[in-house]
Amino acid sequence: MNVPFVGQVPSDIVVSWIASALIGLFVLWWLTKYNKWPVIWEYIRTTHHRKIGTMYILVAIIFFIRGGMDALFIRTQLAVPENDFWVFQSQKYNEVFTTHGTVMIFFVAMPLLIGLMNVAVPLQIGANDLAFPYLNAVSFWLFVAGGFIFNMAFFFNAAPNAGWTAYAPLSTDTFTTGPNNNYYIFGLQVSGLGTILTAINMIVTIFRLRAPGMKLNHMPLFPWATLLTSFLILIAFPVLTIALLLLTFDRYYGTSFFIGEMGDPVYWQHLFWIFGHPEVYILILPAFGIFSDIISTFSRKKVYGYTSMVIAIAIIGLLGFMVWAHHMFTVGLGPLANSVFAITTMLIAVPTGIKIFNWLFTMRNGVVRIRTPMLFALGFIPTFVIGGVTGVMLAVAAADYQYHDSYFVVAHFHYTMIGGTILGAFAGIYYWYPKMTGKVLDEKLGRWHFWLFLIGFHLTFMPQHFAGLNGMPRRVYTYSWEDGIFLLNFISTVGAFLMGASMLFVAWNLYKTHRLTDPVGGDPWDGRTLEWSVGSPSPEHPFEPVNQVDRLDAFWHAKVKGEEVPKAEDARPSPIAVKTLQPVILSIILVFMSIGFIYHWISLQVLGGAAVIAYLIIRSITDERKEVYEKEEEG
Amino acid sequence: MRIFSLLSLFLLTGCNLRVLNPKSDTADKITNLIYLSFGLMMLVFVVVMILFVHFLKKYKETPERLNEIPGDGKESKRLEVTWTVLPILLLAVLAVPTVKATYDMTSQVSGDGGEAKAEDAITIDVVGRQYNWEFTYENGKKSVNELVLPVNQKADFKLTSEDVIHSFWVPKLSGKIDVLPGEETRLSFTPREAGVYQGKCAEFCGAEHTQMRFETKVVSQAEFQQWLKNGVEEEGE
Amino acid sequence: MKQTSDVLFQDKKMGFFLYLIVEAIMFAVLFATYIIFTPASQGPDPSEVYKWKTVVLTSVFLLSSSGTLLIAEKGLEKGNRTKIAAGLIATFVLGAIFMVLEIHEFYKYVHEGYSITVNNFLSSFYVLVGLHASHVAFGLGWMILLMVQFKQKIPQRLFIEKHKIFNYYWHFVDAIWVLIILIVYVPYLF
Numbered sequence A: 001m002n003v004p005f006v007g008q009v010p011s012d013i014v015v016s017w018i019a020s021a022l023i024g025l026f027v028l029w030w031l032t033k034y035n036k037w038p039v040i041w042e043y044i045r046t047t048h049h050r051k052i053g054t055m056y057i058l059v060a061i062i063f064f065i066r067g068g069m070d071a072l073f074i075r076t077q078l079a080v081p082e083n084d085f086w087v088f089q090s091q092k093y094n095e096v097f098t099t100h101g102t103v104m105i106f107f108v109a110m111p112l113l114i115g116l117m118n119v120a121v122p123l124q125i126g127a128n129d130l131a132f133p134y135l136n137a138v139s140f141w142l143f144v145a146g147g148f149i150f151n152m153a154f155f156f157n158a159a160p161n162a163g164w165t166a167y168a169p170l171s172t173d174t175f176t177t178g179p180n181n182n183y184y185i186f187g188l189q190v191s192g193l194g195t196i197l198t199a200i201n202m203i204v205t206i207f208r209l210r211a212p213g214m215k216l217n218h219m220p221l222f223p224w225a226t227l228l229t230s231f232l233i234l235i236a237f238p239v240l241t242i243a244l245l246l247l248t249f250d251r252y253y254g255t256s257f258f259i260g261e262m263g264d265p266v267y268w269q270h271l272f273w274i275f276g277h278p279e280v281y282i283l284i285l286p287a288f289g290i291f292s293d294i295i296s297t298f299s300r301k302k303v304y305g306y307t308s309m310v311i312a313i314a315i316i317g318l319l320g321f322m323v324w325a326h327h328m329f330t331v332g333l334g335p336l337a338n339s340v341f342a343i344t345t346m347l348i349a350v351p352t353g354i355k356i357f358n359w360l361f362t363m364r365n366g367v368v369r370i371r372t373p374m375l376f377a378l379g380f381i382p383t384f385v386i387g388g389v390t391g392v393m394l395a396v397a398a399a400d401y402q403y404h405d406s407y408f409v410v411a412h413f414h415y416t417m418i419g420g421t422i423l424g425a426f427a428g429i430y431y432w433y434p435k436m437t438g439k440v441l442d443e444k445l446g447r448w449h450f451w452l453f454l455i456g457f458h459l460t461f462m463p464q465h466f467a468g469l470n471g472m473p474r475r476v477y478t479y480s481w482e483d484g485i486f487l488l489n490f491i492s493t494v495g496a497f498l499m500g501a502s503m504l505f506v507a508w509n510l511y512k513t514h515r516l517t518d519p520v521g522g523d524p525w526d527g528r529t530l531e532w533s534v535g536s537p538s539p540e541h542p543f544e545p546v547n548q549v550d551r552l553d554a555f556w557h558a559k560v561k562g563e564e565v566p567k568a569e570d571a572r573p574s575p576i577a578v579k580t581l582q583p584v585i586l587s588i589i590l591v592f593m594s595i596g597f598i599y600h601w602i603s604l605q606v607l608g609g610a611a612v613i614a615y616l617i618i619r620s621i622t623d624e625r626k627e628v629y630e631k632e633e634e635g
Numbered sequence B: 001m002r003i004f005s006l007l008s009l010f011l012l013t014g015c016n017l018r019v020l021n022p023k024s025d026t027a028d029k030i031t032n033l034i035y036l037s038f039g040l041m042m043l044v045f046v047v048v049m050i051l052f053v054h055f056l057k058k059y060k061e062t063p064e065r066l067n068e069i070p071g072d073g074k075e076s077k078r079l080e081v082t083w084t085v086l087p088i089l090l091l092a093v094l095a096v097p098t099v100k101a102t103y104d105m106t107s108q109v110s111g112d113g114g115e116a117k118a119e120d121a122i123t124i125d126v127v128g129r130q131y132n133w134e135f136t137y138e139n140g141k142k143s144v145n146e147l148v149l150p151v152n153q154k155a156d157f158k159l160t161s162e163d164v165i166h167s168f169w170v171p172k173l174s175g176k177i178d179v180l181p182g183e184e185t186r187l188s189f190t191p192r193e194a195g196v197y198q199g200k201c202a203e204f205c206g207a208e209h210t211q212m213r214f215e216t217k218v219v220s221q222a223e224f225q226q227w228l229k230n231g232v233e234e235e236g237e
Numbered sequence C: 001m002k003q004t005s006d007v008l009f010q011d012k013k014m015g016f017f018l019y020l021i022v023e024a025i026m027f028a029v030l031f032a033t034y035i036i037f038t039p040a041s042q043g044p045d046p047s048e049v050y051k052w053k054t055v056v057l058t059s060v061f062l063l064s065s066s067g068t069l070l071i072a073e074k075g076l077e078k079g080n081r082t083k084i085a086a087g088l089i090a091t092f093v094l095g096a097i098f099m100v101l102e103i104h105e106f107y108k109y110v111h112e113g114y115s116i117t118v119n120n121f122l123s124s125f126y127v128l129v130g131l132h133a134s135h136v137a138f139g140l141g142w143m144i145l146l147m148v149q150f151k152q153k154i155p156q157r158l159f160i161e162k163h164k165i166f167n168y169y170w171h172f173v174d175a176i177w178v179l180i181i182l183i184v185y186v187p188y189l190f
C-alpha cells in the first residue's frame, strides 16, 4: 500500500496503525467519559502488590490478544494447501510466528503467572506486601517497556524474523540485516531484567515475610512453586542476558561468537537452551502450584502428599537444568551426549507423574465441587498428561530424529504450555478474581469459555501430531496437496477459531460481572488458605495485626472450629509502600535508549545512558526509607 | 472420551503417515521405537484417565454431600512408592532400546564413529544453502534438489552448509540431521523400496525455508548407474 | 516490635546477595565463553597480547582497594567518621587508578592491532574484562554518591545501610577480578 510521505508499506501494517489509533482514541474517550483518569493516575504510581499484579494480568491479556491474532493469521494461512492469505507468506509469515512465539512466552505466559504471584503469594503467606514494593513497580514497568519495545517492531515494519529461538547464524546481521532482530534483543533484555528483579523480590518475601509461626512447610503449594521458580529464574535468566549480549556484539560490533570460521553457531543453541529449558519449567511450575491449591480447595481436602509435592517441584527444577540438549538431538553432539540427555529428560517424567497422582488422590474421598476454577484444573489433567507423554516420546533421542522441528513438536509444546500454563493462568484468574476485584466471575459464562477453549484446543493441536508424523516441518508457510495434510490443518484452523471465540466469552463475562453482580465477601470459595481470611478485594494492609500460623491451611482449620486465625503478638515491620512515578519514567527512558540501540542512533544511546544514571541518583536520594528511619531515630 | 475417539480415528489413518510408513533400515528402527514409546505411554495415559474418570464420578459433589467435610484421610506410603517406582521401571524399559538405537544410529549419523566405510556404500556430499540442496556423487556428478539413490544399497551422506543451519530430512527414509556451516555431519541409511520420496529442510533457515525441498528417487541399481553416467557426460558436453 | 531499620536492612541484604548471584552467573557464562574461544584458531595468541606488568599493577591497585574499604567498614562499626571518609576516599582513588590503567591497557592493545574483532579470543576477552571494568566504573560513581550522602544529613542508619550494600558490591567486583587473573591471565602469562 502506498502511504503518503512514508512510501510503500504492507497493508497489514497500515491497517494496524489505523486500528490502533481508533482503539486508542476510543480508550481515551472512555477514560474521560467515565472519569477514570484518577484511577490511572493511582495505578501508575502504585507499589501495591495487588494493584501491580492486576496490571500484570491486564497487560498480559492485551499481549495475549496480539499473540492470539498472530496465531489466527498463522492458522488462516495454513488452512488450505498453497494458500495466499493476505500478506502472510515468506518473510511476513516468519515475522508472525516469531512474534507469536516470543510474545506468548515472554509477554503472556510469564506476566500472567507473575501477576498471579503478585496478587496471591503475599496474601497466602500472611504478608502485607512484597519485600520490596518499589522494586516490584520497577519490575512491572520494565516488563511493560520490554513488551512495548518488542511490539513496536511490527508497527515499523521490522518485526523480528528469526524465530523465538533466534538461532545463529540466521539471527546475526549477516543473514538478517535491518533492525528486526534488534527489537528482539532489546525487548527481551529489558523485560528479562524485570523478571530477574521479580524473582529476587519473591524469594526475599517468601523467606522473610511469612506470618509469624508459619514454617516453610506450612505454606500452600503456590508460594512453594513461586519460591522454586524464582530460583530457576535467578539462574536461567542471566544466561539469556549474556547470550543476548554476545549476540549484540555479533550484530553491532563485528565480533563473531556465533558465526564464521572461528565462531560456533551451536554455542548459541547451548546458551539459549540452558536458559530455554528451565524457562519452560519456569512457566509450568507456578501453574502446578495454582492447580494444587485449587484442587485441594475444591475437593475440601488437604493436598495429597504435600511433602512429595514439594520435593517433586524441587527435583523437576533441578533436572530442568540437566536436559537442555534434548532440543539439540539432531545437531550431532554424538551418541553419548544424546543418550545422557535422553535419560535425564525421561527422568523428569517421574516427579511429574508423582504430582499427577497426588492431584488425583487429593480428589479421592473428597467432595469435588466443580466450579470454573476447578473445571480448568480438571481440564488440565488429561491435557497435560498428553503433553507429558509426548514429551517422553520426544525424549527418545533416536525417535526425535523424526519428530524434531516438525509439527509433532509444535503440538507437544502447546499441550504443555496451553494445557499447563494457560489453563493454570485461567484457573488462577477465575479463582483469585474476587481478591483482585471483589467480584466472582459468572459461572455459566465461565463454563462456556472453558468448554469452547478446551474443545478448540484439542481440535487445534491433536491433528498437529499427525501432521508432524506425516512430514510437515514447523515454521513453514504453506504446503502442497501431495503432502496429504490438508484435512489435519483444516481441522486445526477450525479449532483455533473456536479458541478465539471462547475468549469472547471472557469479554462478555467481564462485562456482565461488573455490570450486574454484587460484591462478594472474603471467602467465596470456602477456601483454606490465608488469602480468604481477608476482605475482597484484598485491602491495602490486609493483615493488621499479622496472623500467628502454626500449620498448613491454618484458615481452614480455624474456620472448621468456628474461630478466627489467631493474631501474632510480635510481628516484623511491613515493607514501605510509596507512590512514585519513577518506575514509569525509568521504563520510558529505557524505551528510548533501546530505540537508540535498535536504530544505531548513538546520541540517543548516550542520552539514555545518562538518563538512567540520573534516575539511579535520584532514586537513591529520594529513598523512601529516609523518612521511616528518621522517625525511628527520633523515637 | 472425545479424545479417545479422535485418537482412534487418526490411528486408523496412521498407516499412511510418512514417518510411520518407513522405507529404509534406519527409519524402520525409529518407527519401532515410536510404536514402543507410544504403547508404553498409552498405558500411562489410560491408567491416569481411568483414575481420573473414576474419582470424578465417585466423589463429585452431590446434593446430599453439600456440607460434608470429608477430612484429610490417611496417606499411604505404599501408593506413593508405587507411583514412583512403576514409572521408573517403565522408563527403564524405554531407556534401554533408546540408548541402543541412539548408539546404533548416531555412530552412523554423525561424527567419526562409523569411519569403517562399508565396502558397497555410496558416498554423497550434500551442501545445503538458502534455499536449495546440492548433491555431489563420487564420480563428480552434481544435482540440485534431486537426490537419486540405488535401492538396497547403503548411502552415506556428508553434509555441510554454505550459510545458515539447515536440516536434512526424508521422512520415509530417515530422521533429521542438521546441516551446519563450517562443520560436517553424517547420515546413512539403506532404502529398501524404489519410489519417490519427499525431502525437506527441517531447520528454519530464512525467508524461503518452506520452499527448500528436494525429491528423493530411489531407483534400481541399473537405472542408478545409467543416471550417474548421464550426468557426467552432460557436464562434459 | 523489632527495629524497622534493622529488619528492612536484612531484607535488602538478602535481596542484594541474590542479585550478586545473578551477576556471578553472568560472569560465569562469560568465563565459559572465554575458555571455549581461547586460544583462537587464528590470530594472536593471549601470550603475545598480555603484559604481566600491567596485570600485576592493575591487580595491586584494585585488590588493595578492597583493603582500604575495610577501613571504612571499621569506621562504620565504630561510628568513626574520619575512618569512613578516609577509607572511602582511599578506595575511590585506588579504584580510579585501576580504571585509568585498564583503559590504558585496552587503548594500547587496540593500538597494537589487538582490537575486539581480530579474533574470538580477543572478543571474549574484551566482553568479559570490559564488563568487569564497567562494574568498577559504576562502583566509582556509586562511591561519589555515597560520599555526597555522607556529607548530607541523612539518617545514620540509612547511610550505614547504603554503605554496607556498596561494600558487598565492591568486594564482589574484586572477587571477580581475582577470577579474571586466575582464568584469563595466569594460564597465558606464567
Ligand code: HEM
Residues within 6 Å of the ligand: A068, A071, A072, A074, A075, A097, A098, A100, A101, A102, A104, A105, A108, A109, A162, A163, A164, A165, A410, A414, A417, A418, A421, A422, A460, A474, A475, A476, A477, A496, A499
Ligand atoms: C491461542 C491459540 C494458539 C494457537 C492457535 C497457536 C498456534 C501456533 C502455531 C500454528 C505455531 C507454529 C508456527 C509455525 O511453526 O509455523 C505456533 C508456534 C508457537 N507457539 Fe503457539 N499458538 C497458540 C497459543 C500459544 C501459547 C499460549 C503459547 C505459549 C504460552 C504459544 C507458544 C508458541 C511458541 C513458543 C511457538 C514457536 C514459535 C517459533 O517457532 O518460533 N502458542 N503456535
Ligand SMILES: [Cu+2]
Residues within 6 Å of the ligand: A276, A277, A280, A323, A324, A326, A327
Ligand atoms: Cu527442553
Ligand SMILES: [Cu+2]
Residues within 6 Å of the ligand: B166, B167, B201, B202, B203, B204, B205, B206, B209, B210, B212
Ligand atoms: Cu530451512
